[in-house]
Amino acid sequence: MEDKNDIGSVNISEEVIATVAGAAATECYGLVGMASTKLKDGIGHLLGKEDLKKGVEVSIEDGELTLKLYIIVGYGVNIAEVARNVMERVKYSVEKQTGLKVKSVNVNVQGVKIINET
Secondary structure, rough: EEEEOOOOEEEEOOOHHHHHHHHHHOOOOOOEEEEEEHHHHHOOEOOHHHHHHHHHEEEOOEEEEEEEEEEEEEEEOHHHHOOOOOOOOHHHHHHHHOOOOOEEEEEEEEEEEOOOOO
């Protein structure tokens, strides 16, 4: 994405947008982590903090963003509520940090993980 004004221009790569979206998503309660978007990495494979962008697909149409997130939730949480919270937080964070309009945020739950409480 490129934003031009009379002073110059700002280019924001899709990788940066994906990282912002992944970081915002992992702050949500009930989300264990991001899952890979590629089948070769295995469905439901939990990604580390350095790979947050790999769990997000970014597409740009008519200057608006569509984001697809692949997540893993914790066992026992309300999946619909976690997904709704992820959508709202990601949309808000990406729009606030990049200044770009987010058309939609689609959440794909790839797995459920049992969280050990000790």
